[in-house]
Amino acid sequence: xxxxxxxxxxxxxxxxxxxxxxxxxxxxxxxxxxxxxxxxxxxxxxxxxxxxxxxxxxxxxxxxxxxxxxxxxxxxxxxxxxxxxxxxxxxxxxxxxxxxxxxxxxxxxxxxxxxxxxxxxxxxxxxxxxxxxxxxxxxxxxxxxxxxxxxxxxxxxxxxxxxxxxxxxxxxxxxxxxxxxxxxxxxxxxxxxxxxxxxxxxxxxxxxxxxxxxxxxxxxxxxxxxxxxxxxxxxxxxxxxxxxxxxxxxxxxxxxxxxxxxxxxxxxxxxxxxxxxxxxxxxxxxxxxxxxxxxxxxxxxxxxxxxxxxxxxxxxxxxxxxxxxxxxxxxxxxxxxxxxxxxxxxxxxxxxxxxxxxxxxxxxxxxxxxxxxxxxxxxxxxxxxxxxxxxxxxxxxxxxxxxxxxxxxxxxxxxxxxxxxxxxxxxxxxxxxxxxxxxxxxxxxxxxxxxxxxxxxxxxxxxxxxxxxxxxxxxxxxxxxxxxxxxxxxxxxxxxxxxxxxxxxxxxxxxxxxxxxxxxxxxxxxxxxxxxxxxxxxxxxxxxxxxxxxxxxxxxxxxxxxxxxxxxxxxxxxxxxxxxxxxxxxxxxxxxxxxxxxxxxxxxxxxxxxxxxxxxxxxxxxxxxxxxxxxxxxxxxxxxxxxxxxxxxxxxxxxxxxxxxxxxxxxxxxxxxxxxxxxxxxxxxxxxxxxxxxxxxxxxxxxxxxxxxxxxxxxxxxxxxxxxxxxxxxxxxxxxxxxxxxxxxxxxxxxxxxxxxxxxxxxxxxxxxxxxxxxxxxxxxxxxxxxxxxxxxxxxxxxxxxxxxxxxxxxxxxxxxxxxxxxxxxxxxxxxxxxxxxxxxxxxxxxxxxxxxxxxxxxxxxxxxxxxxxxxx
Amino acid sequence: xxxxxxxxxxxxxxxxxxxxxxxxxxxxxxxxxxxxxxxxxxxxxxxxxxxxxxxxxxxxxxxxxxxxxxxxxxxxxxxxxxxxxxxxxxxxxxxxxxxxxxxxxxxxxxxxxxxxxx
Numbered sequence: 001x002x003x004x005x006x007x008x009x010x011x012x013x014x015x016x017x018x019x020x021x022x023x024x025x026x027x028x029x030x031x032x033x034x035x036x037x038x039x040x041x042x043x044x045x046x047x048x049x050x051x052x053x054x055x056x057x058x059x060x061x062x063x064x065x066x067x068x069x070x071x072x073x074x075x076x077x078x079x080x081x082x083x084x085x086x087x088x089x090x091x092x093x094x095x096x097x098x099x100x101x102x103x104x105x106x107x108x109x110x111x112x113x114x115x116x117x118x119x120x121x122x123x124x125x126x127x128x129x130x131x132x133x134x135x136x137x138x139x140x141x142x143x144x145x146x147x148x149x150x151x152x153x154x155x156x157x158x159x160x161x162x163x164x165x166x167x168x169x170x171x172x173x174x175x176x177x178x179x180x181x182x183x184x185x186x187x188x189x190x191x192x193x194x195x196x197x198x199x200x201x202x203x204x205x206x207x208x209x210x211x212x213x214x215x216x217x218x219x220x221x222x223x224x225x226x227x228x229x230x231x232x233x234x235x236x237x238x239x240x241x242x243x244x245x246x247x248x249x250x251x252x253x254x255x256x257x258x259x260x261x262x263x264x265x266x267x268x269x270x271x272x273x274x275x276x277x278x279x280x281x282x283x284x285x286x287x288x289x290x291x292x293x294x295x296x297x298x299x300x301x302x303x304x305x306x307x308x309x310x311x312x313x314x315x316x317x318x319x320x321x322x323x324x325x326x327x328x329x330x331x332x333x334x335x336x337x338x339x340x341x342x343x344x345x346x347x348x349x350x351x352x353x354x355x356x357x358x359x360x361x362x363x364x365x366x367x368x369x370x371x372x373x374x375x376x377x378x379x380x381x382x383x384x385x386x387x388x389x390x391x392x393x394x395x396x397x398x399x400x401x402x403x404x405x406x407x408x409x410x411x412x413x414x415x416x417x418x419x420x421x422x423x424x425x426x427x428x429x430x431x432x433x434x435x436x437x438x439x440x441x442x443x444x445x446x447x448x449x450x451x452x453x454x455x456x457x458x459x460x461x462x463x464x465x466x467x468x469x470x471x472x473x474x475x476x477x478x479x480x481x482x483x484x485x486x487x488x489x490x491x492x493x494x495x496x497x498x499x500x501x502x503x504x505x506x507x508x509x510x511x512x513x514x515x516x517x518x519x520x521x522x523x524x525x526x527x528x529x530x531x532x533x534x535x536x537x538x539x540x541x542x543x544x545x546x547x548x549x550x551x552x553x554x555x556x557x558x559x560x561x562x563x564x565x566x567x568x569x570x571x572x573x574x575x576x577x578x579x580x581x582x583x584x585x586x587x588x589x590x591x592x593x594x595x596x597x598x599x600x601x602x603x604x605x606x607x608x609x610x611x612x613x614x615x616x617x618x619x620x621x622x623x624x625x626x627x628x629x630x631x632x633x634x635x636x637x638x639x640x641x642x643x644x645x646x647x648x649x650x651x652x653x654x655x656x657x658x659x660x661x662x663x664x665x666x667x668x669x670x671x672x673x674x675x676x677x678x679x680x681x682x683x684x685x686x687x688x689x690x691x692x693x694x695x696x697x698x699x700x701x702x703x704x705x706x707x708x709x710x711x712x713x714x715x716x717x718x719x720x721x722x723x724x725x726x727x728x729x730x731x732x733x734x735x736x737x738x739x740x741x742x743x744x745x746x747x748x749x750x751x752x753x754x755x756x757x758x759x760x761x762x763x764x765x766x767x768x769x770x771x772x773x774x775x776x777x778x779x780x781x782x783x784x785x786x787x788x789x790x791x792x793x794x795x796x797x798x799x800x801x802x803x804x805x806x807x808x809x810x811x812x813x814x815x816x817x818x819x820x821x822x823x824x825x826x827x828x829x830x831x832x833x834x835x836x837x838x839x840x841x842x843x844x845x846x847x848x849x850x851x852x853x854x855x856x857x858x859x860x861x862x863x864x865x866x867x868x869x870x871x872x873x
Numbered sequence: 874x875x876x877x878x879x880x881x882x883x884x885x886x887x888x889x890x891x892x893x894x895x896x897x898x899x900x901x902x903x904x905x906x907x908x909x910x911x912x913x914x915x916x917x918x919x920x921x922x923x924x925x926x927x928x929x930x931x932x933x934x935x936x937x938x939x940x941x942x943x944x945x946x947x948x949x950x951x952x953x954x955x956x957x958x959x960x961x962x963x964x965x966x967x968x969x970x971x972x973x974x975x976x977x978x979x980x981x982x983x984x985x986x987x988x989x990x991x
Contacts, residue, residue: 056931059929
């Protein structure tokens with residue numbers, strides 16, 4: 001349609017010009033000129049008919065489209081003729097864009113994607129901290145939550161929630177499902193309506209009320225196949241009937257996000273407190289709080305209000321908030337909980353890929369510049385034939401645009417592959433599977449490509465714009481090439497590229513050194529050949545004596561398996577689970593609290609883990625519910641609280657129990673290998689009943705090198721004791737240690753490979769620039785030879801050019817690296833941000849590569865035959 | 874590039890459209906006639922370049938101010954020319970441009986020869 005109309009127009013114009021031209025010639029003939037003279041006179045009078053045609057066409061508004069198509073066609077033709085150039089440029093850009101896209105899609109999924117709640121920026125997290133007692137975020141005790149809910153004035157709603165696990169004992173094998181217990185205000189606070197049914201009411205929070213449950217969409221889909229009839233049905237959770245009253249919409253998985261590790265919550269049940277709990281200010285701090293700001297209230301006002309409430313209830317209860325028990329309250333915009341480290345890791349990766357893209361851009365810009373040098377004449381001729389400077393610029397930018405589009409498309413594919421590869425890595429901190437190439441990511445690629453295009457295309461476009469056509473045309477073909485100014489510009493691109501590369505290398509070095517340091521940290525236990533089986537014995541089904549009997553029976557059954565050397569049961573596995581208890585040491589003021597890691601273990605735990613017993617004894621069968629409470633403490637705990645004293649027989653108080661130290665064992669890293677050693681105390685799982693004692697993790701040390709082989713027989717042994725026990729997970733202790741380092745390993749691998757790629761690109765960049773320069777200076781080299789220069793001198797000339805560029809690059813790179821290292825100092829372990837080893841290693845690696853890259857063109861320069869080079873003139 | 878003869882005045886930007894419209898007020902004409910007419914009436918002072926004439930004609934046609942039709946020339950029926958005719962919209966446009974031009978000319982005059990004022 002469009003093309004047809006255009007063709008008609010074209011014919012029309014052609015005919016018009018023709019007829020008028022004839023008329024003009026006729027008139028000239030009448031003036032007495034000969035046929036031929038008249039023809040030429042008419043032509044002269046009309047001037048450049050091609051130009052008239054072009055400008056007239058422009059009046060019809062097609063020219064821009066047409067020119068665009070023409071430019072692209074021309075570019076594709078050009079690139080086809082220079083396949084090598086095109087391939088290198090596209091591949092380089094694809095690497096830069098692909099890496100950025102992959103990292104962006106993860107960052108987007110974890111940090112940037114908006115949460116599915118209305119007016120999400122009015123949602124506030126209220127949290128407490130215990131200055132001097134407990135660092136980091138502290139949850140609230142039930143009466144504290146009630147105080148924030150009832151006494152604050154700046155929020156329209158305040159809600160509390162805490163994790164809850166339940167056994168679904170409805171049908172078939174019991175299933176252990178996790179969700180949240182939440183106050184009824186949670187749903188109004190978030191402003192989300194259920195998909196089906198209703199959410200719970202304030203009345204349903206009271207302990208005596210009938211039990212109700214709201215299901216999450218994923219759980220509803222998996223278990224009830226999206227059956228709407230589920231509303232009103234009774235299901236058995238922890239042996240008790242719960243009525244299903246609602247199903248939340250698909251995207252609602254509060255407080256998780258798609259990027260949260262693990263399963264999304266399956267349910268929400270009312271968080272109910274007994275009168276006792278509502279008056280217990282001290283014993284649990286498990287509740288997280290979220291609130292919605294009233295309209296017109298600022299964050300600063302909210303901050304002041306929560307602090308006021310906190311100091312108010314602390315004044316009212318001086319008996320509880322005394323000694324070192326002090327709370328500070330804080331309000332901050334609500335965001336899903338990802339560790340500060342995760343954020344820094346993502347920002348670091350973003351920075352690394354950003355630098356990688358800059359390096360790629362520098363390389364492509366230099367390639368374009370070199371090509372531009374060779375095309376100087378072509379461009380000048382185009383200008384002489386009437387192309388305006390803007391047309392030439394447009395042509396160059398079109399070329400870059402075609403290259404970046406191809407690079408972007410290839411990068412997109414690369415990112416897709418990279419994400420697939422990364423999906424196989426499971427991290428404790430985030431769920432990479434949440435990252436997907438959605439419309440936001442595609443938009444990001446578009447913006448990135450435009451930016452890349454401008455960055456790469458600007459230099460050559462500018463170069464052509466400035467070049468006068470006379471000078472260029474006067475140049476003989478062999479002289480054509482880059483001017484001194486352009487060479488300098490290309491050189492500074494390389495310097496910038498090297499600087500970026502140095503930064504990435506220093507970063508990789510720092511991460512690598514940190515990782516090695518962490519691997520050197522003694523675990524305190526032997527992770528080899530040990531199988532871990534996680535099960536749960538819920539309190540409603542198993543009374544404590546019943547539970548103990550089953551656990552002892554399972555321990556015995558597992559010990560009798562072939563190839564098993566030791567068996568133990570614990571509630572918490574170091575580096576995977578953690579729990580801390582607050583206690584008071586006998587002889588100290590009763591309001592002087594301390595914190596220690598705690599696990600409830602069986603007597604063989606230390607033997608099975610190969611944690612050395614340093615003094616005293618471990619738990620034995622004589623430590624029962626009726627005997628005095630016994631505690632085994634870690635070396636750090638012993639030396640921190642009973643320095644220069646014999647810790648054995650010392651006593652401390654925890655939750656109303658008096659415990660006596662019966663033994664001291666070696667230190668174990670519980671939270672993470674890169675965290676400082678904290679005090680730890682172990683209590684007997686057969687003696688003390690406490691919240692987490694329903695979780696039972698069986699540790700099986702084997703003679704097998706691959707302890708996983710025992711999984712099947714271990715399962716049989718456990719089920720032969722109790723067929724109804726849910727077995728949640730089999731893993732090895734080695735896997736636990738390894739996965740605690742997973743994010744560190746993954747970020748090291750990523751930054752390291754970005755470093756390698758950056759190094760390769762720099763190598764290519766330096767090599768390309770120097771070999772081009774050598775080609776340009778062939779005659780000069782020949783002349784030098786003819787005048788008696790020795791090959792080594794020529795070689796030195798070229799290599800020193802490379803070294804000079806590398807030197808400047810390193811100088812800027814080290815400065816930038818020192819600056820960037822401060823930002824990742826929280827990710828480092830055992831090395832300072834200005835670690836000389838990493839800096840020197842990074843710099844020398846780069847320098848070596850730079851010399852290598854300059855050596856090859858330098859050798860070529862010495863191979864110049866002076867006669868050929870001079871005759872070339 | 875052709876050299877410009879010094880005694881020719883260059884057309885002011887935007888005036889060519891007005892001149893074409895004004896010429897067509899006498900009746901339909903083809904491109905060549907329009908150019909010749911402007912040249913002749915100004916005693917060759919204003920030289921209409923073909924390079925600007927055709928783009929201008931097509932621009933006016935696109936805007937709907939002139940309409941074009943291929944018609945045989947008066948004496949010779951075998952030869953056809955593309956005749957442009959003023960449309961009602963074109964007439965309106967001509968008065969608009971004319972008044973704009975008058976204002977402009979008056980304004981320039983006031984700057985150039987201030988003595989005339991007051």
